[in-house]
Amino acid sequence: MDFGPHLLLASLEGAVTAAILALTAMGLSIVFGVMRVVNVAHGEFYMLGAVIAWWVTSLVGGHPAIGFVLALGIAPLVVGLMAAAADKLILQKINYDPDRTIVATIGLMYIIQQTTLMTFGPDARPVQPPFNTRLALPWFEYGESGFAMVWPWGLSITSYKLFVIVAAVAILTTLWLVITRSKIGLIMRATQLDSETAQAFGVPVDRVYMWVFGLGAGLAAVGAVLVVPIQQAHYLMGHDPLLLAFITVIIGGLGSLPGTIIAAILIGMSDGVISVFFSPTLAKIIATLVVAMVLAFRPQGLLGRSVH
Amino acid sequence: MVTKPETKFTRRGVLKTLAAGTGAIVATSALPGLSGFAQAQSSAPIKIGFQVHRTGIGAAYGRWYNRTTVAAVKRINDMGGINGRPVELVAEDDGTDPKRGAEVIEKFATQHNCDIAFGTLFSHVVYGSAPRAGELKLPYFVVSEGHHVASGKLNRYTLQPGITDVKSQVQAMAPFISNNLGKKVTMIFPDFAFGHDHRDFFTAAIEAQGGQVVESIAIPPTETSFSKYFPRIPRETEVIYHVMVGPAVLTFVKELGEFFGPNSPEIFGFIDSLEAVDLNSPGLEFLDGTYFWEGNPRHAQADQSSHDAAYRAAVGVDDSGASLEDAQDVSTYSHMFGCWETLNVIKRGMETANYQGPADRQKLIEAVEAMSDMPLSDDHPQGAKRFNGKTHQTFGHQYISKVSDGKLVVEHTTSIEDGLYPDEVDYTTQSF
Numbered sequence: 001m002d003f004g005p006h007l008l009l010a011s012l013e014g015a016v017t018a019a020i021l022a023l024t025a026m027g028l029s030i031v032f033g034v035m036r037v038v039n040v041a042h043g044e045f046y047m048l049g050a051v052i053a054w055w056v057t058s059l060v061g062g063h064p065a066i067g068f069v070l071a072l073g074i075a076p077l078v079v080g081l082m083a084a085a086a087d088k089l090i091l092q093k094i095n096y097d098p099d100r101t102i103v104a105t106i107g108l109m110y111i112i113q114q115t116t117l118m119t120f121g122p123d124a125r126p127v128q129p130p131f132n133t134r135l136a137l138p139w140f141e142y143g144e145s146g147f148a149m150v151w152p153w154g155l156s157i158t159s160y161k162l163f164v165i166v167a168a169v170a171i172l173t174t175l176w177l178v179i180t181r182s183k184i185g186l187i188m189r190a191t192q193l194d195s196e197t198a199q200a201f202g203v204p205v206d207r208v209y210m211w212v213f214g215l216g217a218g219l220a221a222v223g224a225v226l227v228v229p230i231q232q233a234h235y236l237m238g239h240d241p242l243l244l245a246f247i248t249v250i251i252g253g254l255g256s257l258p259g260t261i262i263a264a265i266l267i268g269m270s271d272g273v274i275s276v277f278f279s280p281t282l283a284k285i286i287a288t289l290v291v292a293m294v295l296a297f298r299p300q301g302l303l304g305r306s307v308h
Numbered sequence: 309m310v311t312k313p314e315t316k317f318t319r320r321g322v323l324k325t326l327a328a329g330t331g332a333i334v335a336t337s338a339l340p341g342l343s344g345f346a347q348a349q350s351s352a353p354i355k356i357g358f359q360v361h362r363t364g365i366g367a368a369y370g371r372w373y374n375r376t377t378v379a380a381v382k383r384i385n386d387m388g389g390i391n392g393r394p395v396e397l398v399a400e401d402d403g404t405d406p407k408r409g410a411e412v413i414e415k416f417a418t419q420h421n422c423d424i425a426f427g428t429l430f431s432h433v434v435y436g437s438a439p440r441a442g443e444l445k446l447p448y449f450v451v452s453e454g455h456h457v458a459s460g461k462l463n464r465y466t467l468q469p470g471i472t473d474v475k476s477q478v479q480a481m482a483p484f485i486s487n488n489l490g491k492k493v494t495m496i497f498p499d500f501a502f503g504h505d506h507r508d509f510f511t512a513a514i515e516a517q518g519g520q521v522v523e524s525i526a527i528p529p530t531e532t533s534f535s536k537y538f539p540r541i542p543r544e545t546e547v548i549y550h551v552m553v554g555p556a557v558l559t560f561v562k563e564l565g566e567f568f569g570p571n572s573p574e575i576f577g578f579i580d581s582l583e584a585v586d587l588n589s590p591g592l593e594f595l596d597g598t599y600f601w602e603g604n605p606r607h608a609q610a611d612q613s614s615h616d617a618a619y620r621a622a623v624g625v626d627d628s629g630a631s632l633e634d635a636q637d638v639s640t641y642s643h644m645f646g647c648w649e650t651l652n653v654i655k656r657g658m659e660t661a662n663y664q665g666p667a668d669r670q671k672l673i674e675a676v677e678a679m680s681d682m683p684l685s686d687d688h689p690q691g692a693k694r695f696n697g698k699t700h701q702t703f704g705h706q707y708i709s710k711v712s713d714g715k716l717v718v719e720h721t722t723s724i725e726d727g728l729y730p731d732e733v734d735y736t737t738q739s740f
Contacts, residue, residue: 122367
């Protein structure tokens with residue numbers, strides 16, 4: 001494939017990766033920002049979202065869109081409630097102590113993964129996309145007769161992949177509005193800034209923590225429901241997103257939402273472009289190297305403020 | 309001066325004894341029905357350690373290898389067992405992981421006291437496990453397709469009598485591809501031993517036919533998204549040769565179709581890319597008219613043999629290759645027959661050697677090494693085989709099927725001779 005169309009294709013693939021990554025990493029970032037909790041089980045909430053999406057769509061007959069829309073509503077809700085329950089039953093009991101929280105969420109990760117293996121099984125299961133038309137893309141080339149439009153082999157995207165990008169942008173915009181403009185957002189920001197003072201002003205910090213933890217997991221689940229028609233649900237699928245989400249959040253600055261978005265686009269696009277032109281392994285190596293550089297020279301991340 | 313006497317107990321040794329003891333107690337209490345056999349040596353069951361991919365990337369194969377193996381053992385027991393003794397399966401999950409595979413082999417030999425080990429599919433697990441089986445002098449019957457057995461890289465205790473290897477398969481396919489589909493081939497294969505076998509042997513085989521591999525694309529078997537690899541397919545490609553494994557094979561084939569849209573080159577795949585996947589899944593319509601290698605035809609053909617019908621019924625597979633209980637649960641029909649046939653070879657080998665216990669393991673291997681032609685029968689429902697005792701590898705027929713209206717219809721059956729190649733090793737000269 002020629003360089004131009006190749007780059008366009010790589011960028012489109014990268015944009016899909018970036019969209020899913022932004023949602024997943026945003027969940028991790030909000031939880032860390034508000035609660036200062038490092039949630040190692042985040043990838044498993046993502047996987048649960050995909051598995052529940054498969055379950056919902058396999059129960060609902062008719063047009064695939066019906067099942068998909070239901071899954072998009074149900075899966076994040078169920079995952080969010082489960083995460084909120086985990087917060088109430090486990091994390092509150094250990095008082096969000098950083099060391100014990102990490103160990104507890106590692107335990108949670110294994111419990112969720114193995115329970116899924118025992119119930120859902122070891123197979124990868126497909127979810128049908130609500131719509132999936134292949135859109136061939138044209139390319140403009142300067143030939144002997146001036147500019148001409150050509151249709152290179154393989155230069156295409158599906159309508160569903162475009163939808164994933166649009167949906168992720170819409171969800172993140174909504175989230176941004178909720179956090180900056182609504183009373184819920186105000187309470188969240190107050191808790192993030194100084195939880196003791198917030199409590200003194202009547203903010204129920206415990207409940208805010210519980211629902212923020214649920215919201216974080218729910219965002220991962222939304223990302224998973226969007227990705228599952230492209231990738232299939234599988235009990236080990238949470239591993240890579242967890243790693244990439246951590247990389248994104250560290251580069252963007254722990255707790256900084258705009259930083260997370262910028263880092264997600266950076267990582268997703270570079271992952272797409274590098275994997276297409278070189279190899280996917282090299283893309284992971286470079287991403288990890290960038291994390292090391294960020295930690296060495298700008299420990300607070302691109303847009304993070306240094307932790308007091 | 310008094311020197312401290314060296315203790316004969318090691319921590320590992322004590323743990324092993326304890327574990328074996330506990331295991332034995334649990335086993336005898338859990339299986340009261342079998343404790344009657346234990347007193348009479350001759351009627352004690354023959355224990356076959358079954359290394360099975362219950363989890364990991366090979367899980368779909370493992371599920372069907374398990375069903376086929378259970379059905380084959382039931383048939384053997386219904387016919388009176390081996391040498392008058394019942395056969396008992398000891399199944400252990402290897403997680404489709406080489407390290408775990410070697411541990412499982414060790415458990416079979418030292419903890420479960422199995423007579424033999426059997427069943428592994430994924431080539432990297434065979435590579436990881438076979439050396440340990442050789443050290444423990446445990447006969448290890450693999451059902452793996454990889455060329456590792458016949459290449460001479462393993463040992464006298466590892467045999468593959470029930471399924472043909474990749475080198476033989478691709479050698480038999482190359483003439484069909486170059487005569488009917490095209491000469492310029494792009495290969496897409498998984499990036500581990502099995503895929504490398506495909507790359508190396510097909511490249512050589514197509515060059516022998518006057519063709520050429522214009523690009524080789526290796527994809528990690530754990531990959532979940534594939535579009536990014538396809539732009540490397542050169543424009544001059546006449547034939548795509550694809551073989552993929554792992555949990556995401558459906559995504560792989562779907563994205564291959566999305567990449568090409570309406571103007572694709574000819575496509576020839578190894579059915580591995582769609583084992584355990586319904587051919588009529590949405591997004592696979594583009595496969596209509598393309599060709600597949602099949603180890604054993606998934607759809608019952610018009611000229612189906614009575615042996616295939618009996619085998620299908622015993623394992624519980626319907627005429628389209630899916631489970632009788634669940635039409636969504638599609639089998640790995642091109643590979644799992646190997647378990648059935650291998651177990652029947654083991655039975656014949658043990659009977660020829662008059663196998664009584666682990667002391668007769670060498671006699672069993674010699675008995676199998678002495679085997680040669682195996683006719684199409686209920687024991688060998690996939691077709692006739694020719695076993696080469698020197699290379700420990702069997703040779704057989706291959707099928708080339710065309711997809712038409714969502715069904716795989718056999719277009720060409722290769723002969724055993726098409727897949728033969730010169731010996732690369734003589735295991736019979738190695739000492740036990």
